[in-house]
Each structure stands twice: as C-alpha cells, then as structure tokens.
Amino acid sequence: MTIDSWQARIKAGAARCARLGIRGSGSKAFCAPPLSHDVIDTRDHRGIVTYEPEELVIVVRCGTPLAEVESAMAGEGQMLAFEPPHFGPGATIGGAVAAGLSGPRRPYTGALRDFVLGAKLIDGKGDLLAFGGRVMKNVAGFDVSRLLAGSFGTLGIITEVAFKCLPRPQQEQTRVLELDADAAIAMMNRCYAQAMPITASTWVGGMLHLRFGGADPAVRAAVGRVGGEVLANASEWWADWREQRHPFFSPEVNGLPLQRVACRASAPFADLAQGHAHQAIEWGGALRWLRAPLVTQVMIAQWARHAGGHAHVVRGAPSRAEAFTAIPAPLVAIAQRLKQSFDPYAVFPSL
Amino acid sequence: MAPSTFLDALVRLLPVAAVKTTVEEMRPFECDGLSMYRALPMCVALPESEAQVAAVLALCHAHRVPVVPRGAGTGLSGGALPDARALLLSTARLTRIHGIDRDACTARVDPGVRNLAISAAAAVHDLYYAPDPSSQIACTIGGNVAENSGGVHCLKYGLTVHNVRKLRVALMTGEIVEIGTESLDGTTPGGYDLLALMVGSEGLLGIVTEVTVKLTPRPALAQVAMASFPSTEAAGAAVGAILAAGIIPAGLEMMDRIATAAVEDFVHAGYDLDAEAILLCESDGTTEEVADEMKRIAEILRRGGATDIRVSRNEEERLRYWSGRKNAFPATGRISPDYYCMDGTIPRRELPRVLGEIQRLSRHYGLRCANVFHAGDGNLHPLIMFDANVAGETERAEAFGAEILELCVEVGGTITGEHGVGIEKIDQMCVQFSPRELTRMHEIKRAFDPAELLNPGKAVPTLHRCAEFGRMRVGLGRPLPFPDLERY
Numbered sequence: 001m002t003i004d005s006w007q008a009r010i011k012a013g014a015a016r017c018a019r020l021g022i023r024g025s026g027s028k029a030f031c032a033p034p035l036s037h038d039v040i041d042t043r044d045h046r047g048i049v050t051y052e053p054e055e056l057v058i059v060v061r062c063g064t065p066l067a068e069v070e071s072a073m074a075g076e077g078q079m080l081a082f083e084p085p086h087f088g089p090g091a092t093i094g095g096a097v098a099a100g101l102s103g104p105r106r107p108y109t110g111a112l113r114d115f116v117l118g119a120k121l122i123d124g125k126g127d128l129l130a131f132g133g134r135v136m137k138n139v140a141g142f143d144v145s146r147l148l149a150g151s152f153g154t155l156g157i158i159t160e161v162a163f164k165c166l167p168r169p170q171q172e173q174t175r176v177l178e179l180d181a182d183a184a185i186a187m188m189n190r191c192y193a194q195a196m197p198i199t200a201s202t203w204v205g206g207m208l209h210l211r212f213g214g215a216d217p218a219v220r221a222a223v224g225r226v227g228g229e230v231l232a233n234a235s236e237w238w239a240d241w242r243e244q245r246h247p248f249f250s251p252e253v254n255g256l257p258l259q260r261v262a263c264r265a266s267a268p269f270a271d272l273a274q275g276h277a278h279q280a281i282e283w284g285g286a287l288r289w290l291r292a293p294l295v296t297q298v299m300i301a302q303w304a305r306h307a308g309g310h311a312h313v314v315r316g317a318p319s320r321a322e323a324f325t326a327i328p329a330p331l332v333a334i335a336q337r338l339k340q341s342f343d344p345y346a347v348f349p350s351l
Numbered sequence: 352m353a354p355s356t357f358l359d360a361l362v363r364l365l366p367v368a369a370v371k372t373t374v375e376e377m378r379p380f381e382c383d384g385l386s387m388y389r390a391l392p393m394c395v396a397l398p399e400s401e402a403q404v405a406a407v408l409a410l411c412h413a414h415r416v417p418v419v420p421r422g423a424g425t426g427l428s429g430g431a432l433p434d435a436r437a438l439l440l441s442t443a444r445l446t447r448i449h450g451i452d453r454d455a456c457t458a459r460v461d462p463g464v465r466n467l468a469i470s471a472a473a474a475v476h477d478l479y480y481a482p483d484p485s486s487q488i489a490c491t492i493g494g495n496v497a498e499n500s501g502g503v504h505c506l507k508y509g510l511t512v513h514n515v516r517k518l519r520v521a522l523m524t525g526e527i528v529e530i531g532t533e534s535l536d537g538t539t540p541g542g543y544d545l546l547a548l549m550v551g552s553e554g555l556l557g558i559v560t561e562v563t564v565k566l567t568p569r570p571a572l573a574q575v576a577m578a579s580f581p582s583t584e585a586a587g588a589a590v591g592a593i594l595a596a597g598i599i600p601a602g603l604e605m606m607d608r609i610a611t612a613a614v615e616d617f618v619h620a621g622y623d624l625d626a627e628a629i630l631l632c633e634s635d636g637t638t639e640e641v642a643d644e645m646k647r648i649a650e651i652l653r654r655g656g657a658t659d660i661r662v663s664r665n666e667e668e669r670l671r672y673w674s675g676r677k678n679a680f681p682a683t684g685r686i687s688p689d690y691y692c693m694d695g696t697i698p699r700r701e702l703p704r705v706l707g708e709i710q711r712l713s714r715h716y717g718l719r720c721a722n723v724f725h726a727g728d729g730n731l732h733p734l735i736m737f738d739a740n741v742a743g744e745t746e747r748a749e750a751f752g753a754e755i756l757e758l759c760v761e762v763g764g765t766i767t768g769e770h771g772v773g774i775e776k777i778d779q780m781c782v783q784f785s786p787r788e789l790t791r792m793h794e795i796k797r798a799f800d801p802a803e804l805l806n807p808g809k810a811v812p813t814l815h816r817c818a819e820f821g822r823m824r825v826g827l828g829r830p831l832p833f834p835d836l837e838r839y
Contacts, residue, residue, distance in 0.1 A: 055594075055729075078597075100538070100544070114509065123791075131788065133763070135698060135764050136729055137725070139767050139768065139769060139772075140767050141783075141810070141811060143551055144548075144792075147545075147547050149547070196637075214636075214640060217640070262532060310539045323540060330522060331528050331542065335542060341795065
C-alpha cells in the first residue's frame with residue numbers, strides 16, 4: 001500500500017528530523033519551493049477512484065496525470081472548469097492542486113479551489129486525514145481541503161481530491177478584435193457585466209481574444225454583438241496561451257523576467273513594462289503579465305497594491321524572494337502556526 | 352478580574368446605546384434562529400465602526416473574556432447562542448455600503464449589510480449578489496461569511512465562499528488583517544488560502560469587519576419548469592438526467608408530498624397535490640440560452656416520467672411557482688406548532704434510500720416530517736414537526752434529527768450543507784470526523800485565536816464531548832465512534 005509506506009516514511013523522517021519533498025512530474029517545480037533530495041513521488045498513487053457524471057463529482061488519486069482525468073471527463077462531456085495549466089506532459093492532479101493554478105476560464109467559472117469538494121492528506125506526523133467530502137455543499141468544520149489548494153506540499157501529501165465537474169460548453173467560438181489596452185479592458189469588463197456567455201479573454205500584441213461558449217444560439221448571438229474575426233485553431237491558441245507556449249512568454253522575446261500582476265478587473269491600463277508589446281492582459285482585466293526588468297519590481301508591486309492585488313516574478317527570478325509578496329506580520333504568524341500544526345517536525349518544505 | 356472593571360472599561364469604549372447589560376435589554380439576543388436553545392450573555396456590545404470592534408476585542412482579549420459574534424441572528428444552528436461568561440458582539444450596526452465597482456462587478460460593504468440590500472444597491476447596474484439564503488431579507492453578509500451560506504441558486508452560482516473576494520477581519524487581539532484580494536487571487540504569493548478557512552468558520556477565527564463580494568450580472572431572462580412525479584425516485588432520476596445532459600440549471604428543487612400539501616394550502620401556488628414529488632427547475636441567461644435550455648429540460652422531464660409539466664410564461668408566474676418552495680418553512684410552521692429543520696447533504700443517488708429511512712424514523716418517533724430538497728446539490732432539509740408543549744416531543748424531534756444527520760454521514764454525505772454546525776450539530780461532528788481531524792481543527796482555531804476566546808464551544812467539539820456522546824450512542828447498537836479514547 002502506497003499510503004502506508006508514505007506514512008511510514010514520513011514518521012521515520014519526523015523521528016530523525018529528516019527533510020522530505022513531495023513531487024509529481026515536476027512540471028511546476030519552477031514556481032514551487034525547492035525540494036530536498038529525498039523526494040516522495042506522488043505518481044506511485046494514481047487512478048480515478050470514482051467518477052459519477054450524474055453527481056458532477058470525480059475523485060482522483062494525487063499521482064493521476066491531469067491529461068488522464070481531463071480525457072475521462074471529456075468522454076462524458078464534462079471538464080475541470082478551472083482549466084488548469086499543465087506546464088508539462090506528465091502534470092499530475094496532485095501537483096495541480098498543490099500549485100493551485102487556474103487557467104483562462106477562471107474569471108467566468110471559478111478558481112481551482114472553488115471546485116475542490118474534499119481532500120485526503122498525510123500530514124507531517126504521518127497521519128492520514130480527510131476533510132470536506134464528495135458532496136456539493138458541506139459546511140461541517142473548517143474548509144481544510146480548499147486550504148490545501150496552493151499549499152505547495154508544505155502541509156502534507158495531498159493523496160486524494162474530490163472535484164466538482166461541470167459540463168463542457170456545447171459550442172465555443174473565439175473572436176479577435178484589434179483594440180488598444182484601455183479599450184480591451186473596457187470590452188472585457190463589459191462582456192462580463194452584460195452577462196454574455198464569455199469563457200476566456202486575453203489581450204496580447206494589440207489583439208483582444210474573446211472566447212464564447214454555451215448553447216449554439218447563445219454563442220451565435222454573442223459573437224454577433226462583439227464582431228471581430230473568427231480565430232481559426234482556437235483550441236490550440238488557448239492551450240498555448242494557458243501553457244505559456246505563446247511567443248509572449250518566450251524567454252527569447254526580450255530576455256526579461258516574467259512578472260505576474262493580479263489586480264482589480266477594472267484597473268486602467270498602466271504602461272508598467274514600457275511598451276504595449278511587453279504587457280498582456282487576461283482574466284477579464286484582473287491579470288496582467290509583464291516582461292519587465294527586475295528593477296521595476298518595486299514600482300510594479302506598488303501599482304498592484306494600489307490596484308487591489310499583488311505582483312510577483314514568475315519566471316526569471318534570481319531568488320525566491322522575488323517570487324513572493326510581502327505579507328503582514330499577523331498573517332505570517334497565523335501561517336506559521338498552521339504550518340506548525342500540520343508539520344510540527346518540519347519534514348516538508350516551507351512556503 | 353471583577354466583571355465590573357471590565358464593564359467599566361467597555362462602556363468607555365462605546366457609545367452608551369451600544370452596550371446592553373440589563374436582562375430586558377439582552378433578552379432579544381438570547382437566541383438565534385434555533386430558538387430551542389436560549390441563554391443570556393454577560394453583556395451585549397453593538398459597535399458602530401471597525402475601530403470599535405477592534406477595541407472591544409482587544410479589551411476582551413486583555414481580560415480573557417470570551418466573545419460570541421452575532422450578525423442578524425437568523426442562523427439555524429445556534430452559532431450565535433450566547434454564553435453567560437461571554438460578551439455578545441453584534442455587527443448589525445455596521446451597515447455602510449462603501450462602494451460598488453460596476454466595471455469589476457464587486458461591492459465593498461460592512462458586515463451588517465443585509466444580503467438583499469447588496470442586490471438592491473447593485474440593481475441600478477443590473478448586477479446582484481448571487482447567494483440567496485431563504486433568510487436573505489434579514490440576514491447579514493457578515494453572518495453569511497461566517498456560515499458559508501448557500502441558497503436555491505448555488506448549484507450554478509456557488510456558495511458564499513465562491514462569491515467573496517476579500518475580507519477585513521478583526522482578530523481576537525484587536526489587530527485588523529486583510530484576507531483575500533480585490534483581484535481573482537484568493538491568496539498572495541507565498542501565503543495560504545486563509546479566505547477559504549475564514550468563510551464558514553462560524554465566528555471561531557475572527558470577526559469580519561468588511562466584505563468585498565463578487566456581483567453577478569442579472570440574467571436577461573429566467574424561467575422555471577414545474578414538474579409532477581409519481582415517485583421521489585423518478586424525480587431524483589430526472590435530476591440526474593438533467594445534470595448528465597450537460598445542463599446546470601439556475602435552480603433545481605424538489606418537494607415531497609407532505610411539503611407540497613403544506614405550502615399549497617398556504618400560498619396557493621398551483622402545485623399538483625396528487626404528485627408524490629414536485630420538481631422546480633429554473634433556467635436563466637440570454638433569451639436564446641433560456642429558450643434552448645428550457646426545451647431540453649422539458650424533454651428530459653417528460654422522458655423521466657413527469658406526469659405534468661408547466662413552464663412559467665411570465666415573471667409573475669415564475670415567482671408564484673417559487674413562492675411555495677420559498678415558503679416551505681413557514682408553511683410547515685402553520686400546520687405544526689413547532690418544526691425542526693435539518694440540513695444534511697447526501698450524494699443524490701442515495702435519495703430514495705434516505706427518504707425511505709426518514710419515513711421509517713418518522714413512524715418510529717411518531718412525528719411527521721416534510722422534505723424539501725436542493726436536489727441539484729444534494730442538500731436535504733427534512734422538516735420535523737412536533738409540539739414543544741407536549742412532554743417529550745422536543746427530545747424526540749432532536750433524536751429523530753440526529754439520526755437523520757448520522758444517516759447522511761453513513762451514505763457518504765455531511766451533517767450540514769449550509770446551516771452550519773453551531774451548537775446544534777456539534778455531537779454529530781464526532782461521527783463525521785476522527786479525533787485527529789477534530790484536533791487539527793482545534794489547532795487551526797488556535798492559529799487564529801491562540802487564547803481560544805472566540806465563540807467557544809461551537810462548531811468543533813472537544814474530544815471529551817465526543818467521548819461522552821460516544822458512550823451515549825452505544826445503547827443504539829452503533830459502533831463506538833472513539834473506541835481508543837478513555838471513557839468516563
């Protein structure tokens with residue numbers, strides 16, 4: 001039994017103050033805390049435990065490839081509606097939850113953590129715990145399973161996760177419009193506020209890409225309203241965007257670090273990266289990507305705070321410090337006590 | 352510490368009218384929506400600003416006085432039940448709407464703003480706040496955050512946790528922290544998702560002093576289909592068929608025959624009294640979306656064996672069809688002196704088994720029970736009817752309810768879908784969670800509130816309490832929930 005052996009390894013590790021890392025395929029290592037050489041490979045525990053399309057619930061073991069889960073769900077006309085980025089062919093479901101990342105559909109259907117119904121984990125004491133469940137509505141006890149989303153393996157091994165599934169839209173179509181940044185933000189805001197069946201929005205290279213999805217007549221009506229050109233190969237385009245394979249993300253473009261800025265969706269465009277070519281906007285305006293030198297980071301972080309969010313360097317950071325945002329002392333204390341509770345012997349890495 | 356020293360300090364912090372200490376003044380606060388539990392607090396504080404909330408908490412912290420938070424007091428699980436040793440802190444007087452960002456579709460409001468008042472303020476922009484607990488006319492957003500409230504539209508639009516972006520929270524020490532952001536990230540890089548812990552924490556972790564909520568664009572059109580079924584099994588299967596067909600209705604509700612009869616007599620919504628189950632299925636969106644979806648829904652209902660299907664032709668008719676469901680609780684109150692509302696969630700396929708078992712228990716306890724069901728998300732509200740003036744009936748109703756909750760856990764569900772644990776379901780927490788999981792929850796509480804002064808004794812039972820409860824349950828021939836604990 002994988003679970004038993006992992007529990008034994010953690011208990012042994014805790015007893016001799018050893019360090020253990022948790023790793024799936026390693027596809028998101030670039031944004032995770034560095035691991036010790038002693039690593040638990042979550043891919044030893046894989047497979048779909050149950051999938052009940054009629055209940056809108058899928059329960060998956062941590063080491064299951066994301067691609068396998070997505071393909072099983074596609075077979076039933078359903079999807080993980082947070083459209084998680086893979087960042088590698090072997091990406092696992094456990095890694096997706098630990099990283100807590102959501103893709104282009106996020107503003108319109110929700111974030112990864114919004115779809116987590118329950119989780120099991122082995123904590124730093126080697127205890128197997130279960131929180132949440134397999135039902136849509138559950139307010140018994142603290143919502144620990146959602147806390148695990150984005151915890152990057154610092155609280156324990158997420159061994160199993162239950163997700164809420166959603167149906168795939170019957171029909172999707174992407175329209176491309178040439179617009180400046182301010183007009184693009186206004187258009188993105190409007191598409192959402194006017195209840196259009198929008199499922200993704202990205203402005204890059206001076207072009208606004210709007211993806212609409214739903215019942216055929218609804219999509220037809222929406223694209224009729226916004227106009228623009230039909231994007232051919234739209235699903236490849238969105239997959240490339242989500243996976244950061246689009247040329248905007250290419251390190252060769254200008255050799256500058258990639259900074260991620262989360263802000264209020266209505267925040268006006270700010271030329272933070274000096275040049276429209278070095279900024280992209282998605283998530284209905286709530287996410288701005290910048291290719292900008294490190295020296296601008298303080299200024300950018302300040303702008304982000306003012307715009308109700310935060311900024312950090314995602315790729316090309318010289319150290320972990322740039323990958324973080326300053327957190328106020330009382331919240332740091334809370335986080336430390338949480339960490340202490342889940343992992344009292346510091347077997348796992350820290351955030 | 353003599354209480355008078357504490358009270359002297361308290362009255363210096365707050366306006367005269369914001370402190371209540373006499374029995375007459377405190378009487379209105381003695382219970383929340385779960386009125387079978389009542390107690391008077393040591394005193395009541397009604398701060399009018401975040402600074403006053405923080406000052407009261409800091410004072411209580413310094414004097415080690417426990418604090419029981421309260422919003423509008425509409426909660427159904429006794430989460431705001433006072434404690435004679437504790438100050439009752441009401442956020443009902445913090446009622447400012449700070450602003451609505453119609454482009455970002457968010458509203459920033461005080462915790463004492465009523466759920467429906469947010470939608471009213473956003474209506475000029477054709478926006479609304481989606482979670483709609485049945486108490487929405489009275490309940491406050493602060494209380495919604497504490498309970499992670501749902502409503503009849505949450506299958507499509509989510510619970511409170513899906514509709515809150517950011518909180519300002521006063522910790523027990525009086526420190527103010529911001530949790531979440533105005534962006535779409537719940538967490539800041541390098542931090543944990545504390546917003547997920549705060550929502551639904553039943554006042555155990557901090558007091559919410561400001562909430563930034565997501566607003567939803569008002570759909571152009573909403574229509575509801577009302578279908579009659581000859582059995583609850585057939586109605587349940589039709590629900591599954593709708594979801595499996597790729598439709599997420601805006602609302603999907605079921606009522607059994609007892610509930611239908613009670614509400615029809617009350618609101619005259621035109622319900623089919625011969626049906627064993629009534630299903631209400633709402634579609635919303637653009638005119639094109641609704642037309643397309645309604646056609647598919649009606650076809651699925653017909654194939655699923657519906658004996659009668661009526662689709663609302665106008666807004667008035669839609670509201671009339673809904674009026675019955677929305678008045679199920681008061682309608683039950685009309686046909687029985689008292690009723691006790693349960694709140695378990697089950698995997699939907701277990702519905703026939705659970706309803707069958709509820710019928711058996713109903714005969715066993717000699718108490719009638721109507722069932723209303725948020726069918727789309729499996730959240731069941733059995734309404735147990737009893738008369739508190741008849742000796743022993745209250746106890747029987749409670750025992751009946753407890754058995755229903757434990758049944759929900761047994762079939763893979765949960766003891767509470769949207770009403771919270773509070774004081775009411777605290778013993779059933781021992782059935783749903785292991786001692787280690789409960790211990791972890793106590794540690795999470797201490798991570799926010801090391802002195803354990805916020806809403807003590809609610810939501811998460813002590814292992815001691817579980818041990819006593821476990822011994823109590825032995826007589827019913829159930830497995831001992833905590834065989835490895837000492838018994839006394």
